[in-house]
Amino acid sequence: MAEKPAATAAPHSPPAASTAQEGQAKVKAGVVKMDDIARMAGVSKSTVSRALSGSPLVNEETRVRIQALVESHSYRVDTRAQGLRKGQTRTIAVVIPLLHEHDQPISDPFFLELLGHIADAVADHGYDLLLSKIGPGRASGMTDLVDTGRVDGLIAIGQSTAHLGLEQLAARNLPLVVWGAQLADQHYVTVGSDNRAGAERAVSHLIAQGRRRIVFLGQRSVPEMRLRHDGYVAALEAAGITPDPALDVPTRFASAAALTAMRSLLCGGASFDAVFACSDVIAISAIRALQDQGLTVPEDVAVVGYDDIQMAAFYNPALTTVRQDTATGGRLLVDLLFAQIAGRSARSVMLPTELVVRASSGTVSGTTPPAPR
Amino acid sequence: MAEKPAATAAPHSPPAASTAQEGQAKVKAGVVKMDDIARMAGVSKSTVSRALSGSPLVNEETRVRIQALVESHSYRVDTRAQGLRKGQTRTIAVVIPLLHEHDQPISDPFFLELLGHIADAVADHGYDLLLSKIGPGRASGMTDLVDTGRVDGLIAIGQSTAHLGLEQLAARNLPLVVWGAQLADQHYVTVGSDNRAGAERAVSHLIAQGRRRIVFLGQRSVPEMRLRHDGYVAALEAAGITPDPALDVPTRFASAAALTAMRSLLCGGASFDAVFACSDVIAISAIRALQDQGLTVPEDVAVVGYDDIQMAAFYNPALTTVRQDTATGGRLLVDLLFAQIAGRSARSVMLPTELVVRASSGTVSGTTPPAPR
DNA sequence: CTGAAAGCGCTAACAC
DNA sequence: GTGTTAGCGCTTTCAG
Numbered sequence: 001m002a003e004k005p006a007a008t009a010a011p012h013s014p015p016a017a018s019t020a021q022e023g024q025a026k027v028k029a030g031v032v033k034m035d036d037i038a039r040m041a042g043v044s045k046s047t048v049s050r051a052l053s054g055s056p057l058v059n060e061e062t063r064v065r066i067q068a069l070v071e072s073h074s075y076r077v078d079t080r081a082q083g084l085r086k087g088q089t090r091t092i093a094v095v096i097p098l099l100h101e102h103d104q105p106i107s108d109p110f111f112l113e114l115l116g117h118i119a120d121a122v123a124d125h126g127y128d129l130l131l132s133k134i135g136p137g138r139a140s141g142m143t144d145l146v147d148t149g150r151v152d153g154l155i156a157i158g159q160s161t162a163h164l165g166l167e168q169l170a171a172r173n174l175p176l177v178v179w180g181a182q183l184a185d186q187h188y189v190t191v192g193s194d195n196r197a198g199a200e201r202a203v204s205h206l207i208a209q210g211r212r213r214i215v216f217l218g219q220r221s222v223p224e225m226r227l228r229h230d231g232y233v234a235a236l237e238a239a240g241i242t243p244d245p246a247l248d249v250p251t252r253f254a255s256a257a258a259l260t261a262m263r264s265l266l267c268g269g270a271s272f273d274a275v276f277a278c279s280d281v282i283a284i285s286a287i288r289a290l291q292d293q294g295l296t297v298p299e300d301v302a303v304v305g306y307d308d309i310q311m312a313a314f315y316n317p318a319l320t321t322v323r324q325d326t327a328t329g330g331r332l333l334v335d336l337l338f339a340q341i342a343g344r345s346a347r348s349v350m351l352p353t354e355l356v357v358r359a360s361s362g363t364v365s366g367t368t369p370p371a372p373r
Numbered sequence: 374m375a376e377k378p379a380a381t382a383a384p385h386s387p388p389a390a391s392t393a394q395e396g397q398a399k400v401k402a403g404v405v406k407m408d409d410i411a412r413m414a415g416v417s418k419s420t421v422s423r424a425l426s427g428s429p430l431v432n433e434e435t436r437v438r439i440q441a442l443v444e445s446h447s448y449r450v451d452t453r454a455q456g457l458r459k460g461q462t463r464t465i466a467v468v469i470p471l472l473h474e475h476d477q478p479i480s481d482p483f484f485l486e487l488l489g490h491i492a493d494a495v496a497d498h499g500y501d502l503l504l505s506k507i508g509p510g511r512a513s514g515m516t517d518l519v520d521t522g523r524v525d526g527l528i529a530i531g532q533s534t535a536h537l538g539l540e541q542l543a544a545r546n547l548p549l550v551v552w553g554a555q556l557a558d559q560h561y562v563t564v565g566s567d568n569r570a571g572a573e574r575a576v577s578h579l580i581a582q583g584r585r586r587i588v589f590l591g592q593r594s595v596p597e598m599r600l601r602h603d604g605y606v607a608a609l610e611a612a613g614i615t616p617d618p619a620l621d622v623p624t625r626f627a628s629a630a631a632l633t634a635m636r637s638l639l640c641g642g643a644s645f646d647a648v649f650a651c652s653d654v655i656a657i658s659a660i661r662a663l664q665d666q667g668l669t670v671p672e673d674v675a676v677v678g679y680d681d682i683q684m685a686a687f688y689n690p691a692l693t694t695v696r697q698d699t700a701t702g703g704r705l706l707v708d709l710l711f712a713q714i715a716g717r718s719a720r721s722v723m724l725p726t727e728l729v730v731r732a733s734s735g736t737v738s739g740t741t742p743p744a745p746r
Numbered sequence: 747c748t749g750a751a752a753g754c755g756c757t758a759a760c761a762c
Numbered sequence: 763g764t765g766t767t768a769g770c771g772c773t774t775t776c777a778g
Binding site: 045058 | 749
């Protein structure tokens with residue numbers, strides 16, 4: 001089979017003709033290269049390159065001829081080669097922590113919502129998005145991503161326990177933005193909600209409903225959760241309530257873990273009239289555990305979650321929760337990363353949160369239609 | 374600042390020394406290349422390349438020396454250049470359909486669960502995963518991904534309305550696997566659950582509970598949903614029930630859409646005693662709509678969903694649903710793709726489903742603890 | 747306006 | 763065992 005069409009003989013032949021002839025033969029992708037197009041157009045590779053990158057140095061007629069050839073042969077420039085030459089990748093990595101030890105899948109809907117917005121924003125910049133689930137000892141894996149020339153920058157979702165690793169990356173000056181809490185001594189850029197204020201408002205709301213014995217459900221080893229705990233304590237103290245350590249229940253971010261934690265609290269005979277959960281997923285599991293014990297929400301126990309995942313409004317009872325704005329969060333994450341890639345400096349951003357009051361905290365009747373997002 | 378250390382002078386100098394000296398200077402990644410390592414080791418680039426790829430043709434002593442240099446300078450081979458030369462990318466793309474017209478984020482937890490498993494499997498193969506949200510007219514975007522040399526293969530999550538586009542890709546012989554329904558005339562490889570059988574069992578279960586007027590909630594334009602509808606009809610007819618078109622309610626995959634659909638059904642005064650929803654997210658929204666009307670689930674209306682997302686077990690009432698095994702699904706998707714990349718042929722796989730009976734269909738009391746996944 | 751030439755960082759024949 | 767020589771497919775000076 002003739003590999004290279006002898007199209008050089010008729011450089012100006014109508015593209016349509018060659019389409020019909022060659023379309024069939026091209027089974028495998030990438031078969032036609034810039035050189036081929038150049039030869040067919042009767043120009044040099046350089047001219048094709050220029051034409052394709054919209055250089056003004058190219059004759060209009062030539063450009064049109066090249067364009068036609070490109071279309072008809074559905075030629076596409078190889079980004080890999082282009083990137084190698086230009087020293088860029090046009091792709092950024094999003095790193096999601098393994099939620100825990102085992103190769104448990106990413107499971108919190110909140111992450112997916114955020115990821116979706118990040119994906120949109122990255123695409124708007126014309127970049128690709130590499131998704132990477134990295135386990136403990138994340139830092140080295142993340143460094144690799146850029147050292148091996150696979151990505152131009154990194155977005156980490158959740159700092160979880162990797163604070164030190166992230167500091168190392170920042171020290172190396174790699175473009176990096178992380179979704180999470182803004183810590184005092186930190187040198188990397190974060191975007192996140194005002195965890196302390198959000199939690200404080202949620203708990204104050206509970207107190208305003210007449211609740212006094214409020215359970216904290218969350219994992220304080222994660223920075224964001226620690227701040228939420230701070231807010232919880234602050235709200236309590238502002239109301240003259242002394243935090244009871246017995247109501248501080250450590251829980252990981254999985255439904256099952258939350259269920260277990262709640263059950264053991266119930267079995268322990270603790271008395272409480274409200275729960276502040278560090279995520280909606282945790283809140284939902286907690287409610288389930290409560291109901292299984294014959295308790296009603298919000299009558300016996302009022303519950304507030306965090307995140308406002310889509311399902312929160314549809315749960316029964318509809319969940320009162322602290323909304324984190326994933327749309328602007330995602331976009332901000334990406335914008336700040338591109339600022340760094342462009343060599344500009346970026347500052348951490350703390351997003352305001354909004355307390356969305358629904359039925360689970362005892363104020364709204366359960367039959368009110370949930371607010372559409 | 375001296376760009377290249379004059380290390381050539383002392384080729385065998387202890388790596389530790391140079392680390393200390395240079396560690397500081399290397400701010401930007403990728404600064405040290407294979408040539409540099411070669412020079413420092415006093416060998417040629419090829420030898421370094423060989424040593425690094427574990428070729429047996431390299432002297433043990435040389436290899437050790439090179440290894441040490443590589444470590445101390447934390448040199449990493451550039452995958453981009455490597456890929457260009459070797460004609461591969463070691464990355465595969467996962468394409469998720471924009472759920473609908475607007476740039477709505479990916480939102481169904483089911484997708485995220487599947488994505489998580491795919492990510493694990495891809496990583497196990499040592500490949501990267503490019504995440505791509507592609508809108509209507511997906512096919513061209515997908516082709517691009519491989520034509521521009523960015524990925525070695527494609528996984529599409531959900532065929533939605535892109536069947537024809539996928540056929541085109543398959544015709545071009547691009548490595549491709551799609552999560553979805555196995556259609557009669559299709560030339561691409563799919564992995565998916567047995568939608569027809571799954572739905573049939575779910576609906577039969579409802580009938581066995583004494584329900585006769587069962588609503589179908591889903592979007593039949595999507596192949597998978599059409600099959601589920603077939604199963605729904607089959608179950609009905611097997612029981613001698615004539616499907617009532619009034620109970621066939623088209624619904625997209627979003628919570629809000631499902632809520633609206635259900636509400637208008639209720640307003641229309643239709644009479645029914647059960648609902649079969651095409652996804653758990655739809656089921657949950659439907660239950661919400663029912664409850665808002667003062668109806669109880671499962672007493673007044675029994676509800677069955679599809680997917681068995683994590684939250685299904687925690688909903689109130691706990692959701693009876695058709696479980697799709699995302700773990701083996703994800704792994705299979707990836708395995709079949711790699712088979713194609715390796716030039717082997719692959720066959721579509723239809724996974725069995727499992728009906729998970731919980732409270733929402735009226736059989737189990739609501740206080741039973743949900744089965745852990 | 748266009749072409750020739752020199753690489754981007756790496757691997758793979760092919761020599762020695 | 764190791765070095766030399768060609769590229770992978772593209773962009774970009776530098777000369778016309």
